[in-house]
Ligand code: 13P
């Protein structure tokens with residue numbers, strides 16, 4: 001990056017001192033990660049934000065839903081700043097609160113709502129987290145989805161019973177977790193399409209389902225295919241394939257390991273020198289892992305899949321602008337969640353933070 005900009009970033013960071021805390025998601029650019037006080041997956045970053053009551057400003061280098069969650073988990077006196085407001089998440093945008101409320105009405109009409117617990121992935125708006133809190137559900141991330149699902153099923157008679165989970169908005173994380181970790185079958189899962197009347201499902205299909213999966217997905221992880229896994233194994237015999245659980249079910253089923261960004265990093269740290277890895281997640285992280293492990297062969301699972309474009313919107317110029325503005329006494333790009341939503345979203349986030357292990 002531009003040396004002048006790096007100098008300005010260092011000067012602004014030093015001027016802010018302990019008044020600011022900089023969080024960086026693992027998909028951020030190297031030039032941004034260099035200035036992060038802590039890096040993490042979305043679960044770790046939510047906990048870190050909640051654990052910094054002394055910081056006046058939380059500079060969130062990640063995407064909008066993560067900054068909203070940080071605002072919810074911090075005190076009113078603390079201010080959360082997202083260096084570029086256009087850093088959204090296309091998956092989170094696939095579920096709008098009015099669609100979720102309409103979907104709940106469909107479940108009520110089918111007579112299944114009272115037997116259904118909503119679970120929302122962190123990658124959702126604060127309004128949807130609030131809906132989840134109001135209906136006694138929980139938030140989850142890719143590192144605790146199995147624990148969250150067990151907890152949710154336990155509220156409606158257990159995994160062996162007939163209760164249901166409405167899982168939003170990532171159908172793949174919901175399906176992968178239910179099938180791989182809870183022992184449900186693919187037939188137990190139905191996809192609720194918010195663009196179709198009744199979600200595109202009959203009342204009987206809803207009654208028979210155990211996992212009602214929102215029709216949403218990640219545009220980055222959705223591009224990995226089972227063929228990529230087959231080709232990686234053919235190209236490098238003995239290669240370990242590790243993918244994020246936002247990948248499609250066939251991809252996850254064909255992989256050796258599945259986990260959150262933090263899990264992927266730990267797996268590479270623990271790997272034997274000389275071992276070969278094909279990684280199915282966002283490119284900034286895979287590149288960093290390749291640089292960090294010159295003694296291992298680190299491959300990208302599909303060379304045509306690339307960066308998360310919205311994560312990449314946070315770059316050094318935006319971070320410098322945000323920090324220099326704070327130094328000058330101007331709070332820019334502050335993320336503030338509506339207080340009523342924040343109260344109920346906090347209930348769902350606190351529920352997640354209270355889940356075992
Ligand atoms: P992690 O919780 O694994 O960091 O994932 C967040 C995300 O947006 C993945 O696409």
Ligand code: SF4
Pocket residue numbers: 063088089090091092123218219220221246282308309310311
């Ligand atoms: Fe959203 Fe996918 Fe980007 Fe993660 S990688 S922030 S789920 S679009």
